[in-house]
Amino acid sequence: MFSFRNPISRAFATLALLLAVFAVLFPFVWVFMESIKPASLGGRPDLWVFSPTWENWNEVTLNSDVPFNILNSFAIALVTVLISLLCGAPAAYAFSRFRGFESARYSILAAEMMPPAILILPFFLVLYHLKLIDSQIGVIAAHLTFVLPVVTWFLIGFFDEVPRDLENQAMIDGYTRFQAFYKVILPAVRPGLGAAGVFGFVLSWNDLFYALLLTGNESRTLPVAIAGYWTFRGVELGKMAVAILIAVIPVLALSHSIQKHLIRGIGGGAVKY
Amino acid sequence: MNKSLSALRMTAYASVVAAVGQTAFAGEINVIMEEVPDYDIVAKLTEEFTAANPDITVNFDAMPFDAMRDKILTSSLAPSASYDVIIIDNPWTEEFANAGYLEPLDDYIAATEGYDYEDFVPSLAAISSVGGSIYGVPYYNYALGLIVRQDIFDEKGLEIPTTIQDYMSTVASLTTDDFYGAAMQPQKGYKVMEEWKNWLYANGGELFDENGNVIINNPAAVTALEQYIETFNAAAPPNSANWGFDEALRAVSSGKAATMLSYNWMLPALNAEGGMAGDLAGNFTLHEVPGGKAVLGLWSWGITANSENKDDAWKFVSWISSPEVAKRRVSMGGAPVRTSVLNDPEVWEQGFGEAYYKALAGILEDAAPLSTGGNAEELIEIVGTELSAAVNGQKGVQEALDDAARGVERANR
Amino acid sequence: MQLKYKFILPLALLLSAVMLYPLAFSGWLAFHEYRLTRLDDVHFVGFENFVLIATDPSFLNAMGNTLIFVLGAVSLELVIGLSLALLLQKLNILRNFSRSILLAPMFVTPIAVGLMFRFLLNAELGVIPHYLSKIGITVDWFGPDLALFSLILIDVWQWTPFMLLMFLAGLEALPKTPYEAARVDGAGPWLTFSRITLPMLRSVIVVALIIRALDAFKVFEYVFAITRGGPGNSTETIMYYIYQTGFRFFRMGEAAAAAIMLITVILVLVVLLVKFSQAEEARK
Numbered sequence: 001m002f003s004f005r006n007p008i009s010r011a012f013a014t015l016a017l018l019l020a021v022f023a024v025l026f027p028f029v030w031v032f033m034e035s036i037k038p039a040s041l042g043g044r045p046d047l048w049v050f051s052p053t054w055e056n057w058n059e060v061t062l063n064s065d066v067p068f069n070i071l072n073s074f075a076i077a078l079v080t081v082l083i084s085l086l087c088g089a090p091a092a093y094a095f096s097r098f099r100g101f102e103s104a105r106y107s108i109l110a111a112e113m114m115p116p117a118i119l120i121l122p123f124f125l126v127l128y129h130l131k132l133i134d135s136q137i138g139v140i141a142a143h144l145t146f147v148l149p150v151v152t153w154f155l156i157g158f159f160d161e162v163p164r165d166l167e168n169q170a171m172i173d174g175y176t177r178f179q180a181f182y183k184v185i186l187p188a189v190r191p192g193l194g195a196a197g198v199f200g201f202v203l204s205w206n207d208l209f210y211a212l213l214l215t216g217n218e219s220r221t222l223p224v225a226i227a228g229y230w231t232f233r234g235v236e237l238g239k240m241a242v243a244i245l246i247a248v249i250p251v252l253a254l255s256h257s258i259q260k261h262l263i264r265g266i267g268g269g270a271v272k273y
Numbered sequence: 274m275n276k277s278l279s280a281l282r283m284t285a286y287a288s289v290v291a292a293v294g295q296t297a298f299a300g301e302i303n304v305i306m307e308e309v310p311d312y313d314i315v316a317k318l319t320e321e322f323t324a325a326n327p328d329i330t331v332n333f334d335a336m337p338f339d340a341m342r343d344k345i346l347t348s349s350l351a352p353s354a355s356y357d358v359i360i361i362d363n364p365w366t367e368e369f370a371n372a373g374y375l376e377p378l379d380d381y382i383a384a385t386e387g388y389d390y391e392d393f394v395p396s397l398a399a400i401s402s403v404g405g406s407i408y409g410v411p412y413y414n415y416a417l418g419l420i421v422r423q424d425i426f427d428e429k430g431l432e433i434p435t436t437i438q439d440y441m442s443t444v445a446s447l448t449t450d451d452f453y454g455a456a457m458q459p460q461k462g463y464k465v466m467e468e469w470k471n472w473l474y475a476n477g478g479e480l481f482d483e484n485g486n487v488i489i490n491n492p493a494a495v496t497a498l499e500q501y502i503e504t505f506n507a508a509a510p511p512n513s514a515n516w517g518f519d520e521a522l523r524a525v526s527s528g529k530a531a532t533m534l535s536y537n538w539m540l541p542a543l544n545a546e547g548g549m550a551g552d553l554a555g556n557f558t559l560h561e562v563p564g565g566k567a568v569l570g571l572w573s574w575g576i577t578a579n580s581e582n583k584d585d586a587w588k589f590v591s592w593i594s595s596p597e598v599a600k601r602r603v604s605m606g607g608a609p610v611r612t613s614v615l616n617d618p619e620v621w622e623q624g625f626g627e628a629y630y631k632a633l634a635g636i637l638e639d640a641a642p643l644s645t646g647g648n649a650e651e652l653i654e655i656v657g658t659e660l661s662a663a664v665n666g667q668k669g670v671q672e673a674l675d676d677a678a679r680g681v682e683r684a685n686r
Numbered sequence: 687m688q689l690k691y692k693f694i695l696p697l698a699l700l701l702s703a704v705m706l707y708p709l710a711f712s713g714w715l716a717f718h719e720y721r722l723t724r725l726d727d728v729h730f731v732g733f734e735n736f737v738l739i740a741t742d743p744s745f746l747n748a749m750g751n752t753l754i755f756v757l758g759a760v761s762l763e764l765v766i767g768l769s770l771a772l773l774l775q776k777l778n779i780l781r782n783f784s785r786s787i788l789l790a791p792m793f794v795t796p797i798a799v800g801l802m803f804r805f806l807l808n809a810e811l812g813v814i815p816h817y818l819s820k821i822g823i824t825v826d827w828f829g830p831d832l833a834l835f836s837l838i839l840i841d842v843w844q845w846t847p848f849m850l851l852m853f854l855a856g857l858e859a860l861p862k863t864p865y866e867a868a869r870v871d872g873a874g875p876w877l878t879f880s881r882i883t884l885p886m887l888r889s890v891i892v893v894a895l896i897i898r899a900l901d902a903f904k905v906f907e908y909v910f911a912i913t914r915g916g917p918g919n920s921t922e923t924i925m926y927y928i929y930q931t932g933f934r935f936f937r938m939g940e941a942a943a944a945a946i947m948l949i950t951v952i953l954v955l956v957v958l959l960v961k962f963s964q965a966e967e968a969r970k
Contacts, residue, residue, distance in 0.1 A: 083700070
């Protein structure tokens, strides 16, 4: 592969990369500065000139529901993803291996297209009658409408990459088709499962629309809590900044620790369609 | 509302066999609230209510504004309510009352001793009265006032403007390269409508005439919009044509602007020691809006028609809005709605000082809600979109208002 | 039951459980006059909702804005994402560090991103205009000319990482042999890129484009947090339009009709994209 041998082009390339890193980092730096600004200076353009305070951090971490909201968001995203993988993996395998599903591959994405604004009302009514408003289960059901299709679609590509010989050999060895799938193929696409799972997790974790309308005190997710700092009486920027940061840090750590698997996983097949 | 509602119910029931026994337990009431400081005060006071009424449990469901309308709606569509008590924003009142979501409170009020309904400020109480019935009792007001930097006005020897012309020339004269006479809120929709309507009132305009015809494009309205744009161009910060409440407030609190038209209870927040305005705290004063007639906002308490626990619901509502509790609520920082509370020296002392309550009483004397009628919410959005287009020069003044009038007629068809 | 159906049974059951009723209900809604606050007056109106929507200038405007948004955002994300992926692959300095940083924005909930940029770009109070003005640049980010573009930039900030992730993966998986052959033949970097890398990445690109475009059609939070569709209606997107019509004005019939029209537009675009890329495939 070619590389930047020429020192000048190498310098330009490095500069471009650093610029991108800066563009991404800058808003985070700003958010952090806002989180330690005293209330009287909130939202003023001076970035550096003030005496920092940890008041917002104390207030949000000790005196608010935000930690609880994070727990909710985490639980909801995790369960949504697990269910999606559980139901999506066998289906994706079937779409990848069996004849007669060619068009099903694309129509699975049709589900992902539905604008949430139009699904939400019937959803609300049904959940109300099931007494599942303000429960994590309702939000999980809503999130499945967009996480499940995407996860399944991702997985189809991973299974495409696994050579058919693998399960043929397994079946010659006496496995049934299902056993071959379960004991041989699934382990082979583990990175793919991880990649699809992380992506599904992010979609669920980020959702505001469904969570806003389906959660209450007991099930409120983090995006709703963050939106809650934007009130009739103005945006509580300092506290919102803290909430954003403590929301981002764990997910970042997660993504950092698995990014290699993630990239290898997606490279292993999701990119086929 | 029977045919389709029952269709709705049937579909919902068909999918659920277990939709039985969803009545709130006797003695339990559910209350939807918006997450604002006034809610914290109510929640704190309510501890006393439940201590005195151990057989009633009050569950609050506090949420951001944008989630409320849909929650109330779906609760009202259901066979039995998930909320027994709701708070109602004034543009929703007629819409909800017409749709049959709200229980008329006349009989409850008449039967409650010492409630003194007449004590509510008349302009506020009027909002909740639809077709001769009372559908809500006031919770807190958000009437607009003129907030000014008194130190700057004093320094320059300026009078507080009382007419819109005075206001326009005063703020224009205060504007320099890095300081602005007025922090304005021309954001599309609710904000620009709320602000512009003060100009409309000052010019004697209205949305509808007595016969219900749309007159939002008549000469008074045109003048009002021309003056509004003139003020914006002369005295508001550059590039602020999309500002809403937050930006304007921060411009004033950070000392970049001398005045803003805003909710009266922003005054105490601006003057709070160690609050958002930092060293500027104490320099702000509140006055009636120029032109005299202010845009009025109100949250009121209502009881849902499909609640199965209306008596307990009223017991709570009448307690929290009673003269005695209302006084304590305001003393703790809540926004007043009762005349007796507004004029109570003890409240002045424990609250935010005599001047604030006097100014507020003056504002409430002559004020009218932003929009009325069964389509108020939609109407505000339609007019507010056209106003924003005019402020940004995308449409001419007359053209924008003609389009607004057509839009309103279309929505009310 | 055939084995292959057993494999898809869980998916089919679950998807129908969460989507069938809502979808059927929406389809029914689109053909009825249905206002949530006037449920005593619900009646069949045929295609009237569709006619109303199709002749509503706001709907057409919102559709136009959305198409511009999707096209602008997704193509910028494609170009920037691909460039960054190539840079990251070539420059081994700081690779792990910058990769983690560059992937970060997609983990921030969009409503927070919207509110952050609302303050960052604010003309009077924002940090970015503050520093820009020190070097003599004043830009009205949320004025009538630039507002939609600013929203596109925000989307680019948040979602380029997704493209980057896909392309890093795609590059990782490329075989080495064609490159060695190219080097032997003396092909320059540009030729190598356009003749080898790009064609081999084609399938990744199509996948990334489709997923990202489908998502971008649903843009809501930035509009909601920053402009509310203004100035005028220059940033009103289709999701915001549907939300307004259905959930603020309670005209569910019209909102459902608008949603169905949106889905039709998206479907046509997706089919075209897939057909186009298959034709490309066949041409080779």
